[in-house]
Amino acid sequence: xxxxxxxxxxxxxxxxxxxxxxxxxxxxxxxxxxxxxxxxxxxxxxxxxxxxxxxxxxxxxxxxxxxxxxxxxxxxxxxxxxxxxxxxxxxxxxxxxxxxxxxxxxxxxxxxxxxxxxxxxxxxxxxxxx
Numbered sequence: 001x002x003x004x005x006x007x008x009x010x011x012x013x014x015x016x017x018x019x020x021x022x023x024x025x026x027x028x029x030x031x032x033x034x035x036x037x038x039x040x041x042x043x044x045x046x047x048x049x050x051x052x053x054x055x056x057x058x059x060x061x062x063x064x065x066x067x068x069x070x071x072x073x074x075x076x077x078x079x080x081x082x083x084x085x086x087x088x089x090x091x092x093x094x095x096x097x098x099x100x101x102x103x104x105x106x107x108x109x110x111x112x113x114x115x116x117x118x119x120x121x122x123x124x125x126x127x128x129x130x
Contacts, residue, residue, distance in 0.1 A: 013056065016056075017055075017056040020056050020058070020061065021055070021056060024061050024064075024065070028065070028068055029065060029068055029069040030069075031068055031069060031070065031071030032069070032070055032071045033071070034071065039071065042071070042072065042073075042127055043073050045126075045127075046072050046073050046074050046127075048103065048104045048105070048106075049072075049074045049075065049101060049102065049103055049104075050074065050075040050076075050077050050101070050102040051063065051064070051067070051074050051075070051076050051077065051099055051100070051101050051102075051119075052077045052079045052085060052088075052089045052093075052098055052099065052100040052101075052102065053076060053077070053078065053079065053080075053098050053099050053100075054078070054079065054080040054098050055078060055080065055081075057080075057098055057099070059098070059099055059116040060098055060099045060116070062116045062120065063099045063101075063116045063119050063120060063123075064076075066119075066120045066123050066124070067123065070123060070124070070127045070128060072123065072127055074101075077089075079096065079098055079100075080098075092110060092112055093112035093114070094112070095114075097114050099114075099116055099119055100112055100113065100114050101113040101119045101122070101123075
């Protein structure tokens, strides 16, 4: 019974994935327009960030939408199709849950932040309009 249920949900994801991606593409928010110097400062701060995600995960889409709205250039790491990123996510964060934001501070200390609501709140607090 378990393989049948797993097959059902894989098939459902396979059917819904293109619609989710098209919907995401059609409803992308416009990004914040900042002065060039301010955007360069934001870009410099986002170089130490990486988002582990699955392309069609609804929670990952929600987080990527926030990144788009805030005009953030955060590195995206596909943990679904790239085994090296998946292995790094499990080794560093302890679990294969996405989305996961990797925050590396100036001293090299890494913080792994899970849950789309927590990530979005942190991004809005750090990079949102004042």
